[in-house]
Amino acid sequence: MHRRRTALVLSAAIAAAAPLLTACGNDAHPGAAAVVDGQRITVSQLEERVGEVRAAQRAAVRDDAQYQQVIARTGTLTRDTLHTMILDRVLHHAAEDAGVTVSRKEIQRMRSGLEEQAGGAKGLEATWLQQYGIPPQRLEENLRLQLEAQKLAERLGTDTSRPEFWKALSEASKQLNVDLNPRYGTWDVQKSSRADAKTPWVRDVTAAQAQQSM
Template identity: 50%
Template sequence: MHRRTRTRTSLLLSAGLLAAAPLLTACGGEAHPGAAALVDGDRIEVSSLQGQVRDVRNAQAKSPQGDQAISGTGQMGRAKLHSMIFGRVVERAAADAGVTASRKEIQQARDAAVGQAQGADKLEAMLLQRGIAPDQIEQAVRQEILLNKIAVANGANLADPAGQQKVTQILAEASKSLKIDVNPRYGDWDDAKIGLVEHRAPWINQKTKDSEAQAAQDAGAQPAPEPAP
């Protein structure tokens, strides 16, 4: 039996765990019409992604600090896609570890977070600053519980750098097994970093390799000896 894990407000606000994606400019063409990404063959529809973004923006617009929240969350589309994919990775790692999160555990963890934030309204306001709408909190809490259980199941402590590295490696392996393919307009998915990175078209990669090869060749070239007098 795994030890009971407790979701803390500090964890809920963690950019690393709750997928604050690198806010790079999306580029590239439409390689996946209608899909933002493919994860283990399943589509994450652009419409679903847009719905998540809309929920956050609507909630931010209604909040007293709406302008601040909106300006502080940058390119919400990329951030939300990162979050949606990262959630699938956590689910796969949890399945591999044989751990789950019950509704009772989720409710207890959420209640604890509300208590530490000194109220549900304050918790919602804090998470909204991180791009998490009120109706997305339950999923965020579930993800936190699973991350803690994954760590415990693998003998890792998330409060320790070595434990964090171990869990990162576990998530990277889960990510690789899902064969994640992202629509280039949102970037590329890096399994090792477990996150979105800027898309690089194949011709750019080839040009970079050619430039590196030429630089190596130039660096290794020796000047011709001067003729003897």
């Protein structure tokens, strides 16, 4: 159960980690949703990742009315997905700096344990999709993230809920010079939460696109 708690704690913490990522937000990188260590996360890459989630949700929920409810509940999916993509890179950088590595065998061992608790592979995929917005094809990638976080925390002599762990991620984000497109919001360090940019004419088009594709 400890391994499952660690995974779920990290997944929940990802949603609250936004203030640790510094963003200057400008138009120096057209077409980019964010820039991390000089490498762009393009808008098209972000849209592709969001599309993966929507496709998985559509496959899991065949009823049109229920699918619309799912879309309504995940209206911030684009921003949340971008946040996860950024945090993945930040965490990987912090883990590398600490000498942390994760093997495929470790990922498979973790997946097997979680599948046993979830009642099988399909149960685990459904849980990760519903609770964390992770589509099946990204599951092992996310489990690598979980393991890197767990092993980084152990290397630091702490756990993923402690300030020492998040301080390491904050240092990594500074080194990577994360630059977020203001279209997707800003990071509010003072309030320790993500804040939406005050641009009412900008909206998350994912839900509208999903409805049009029905």
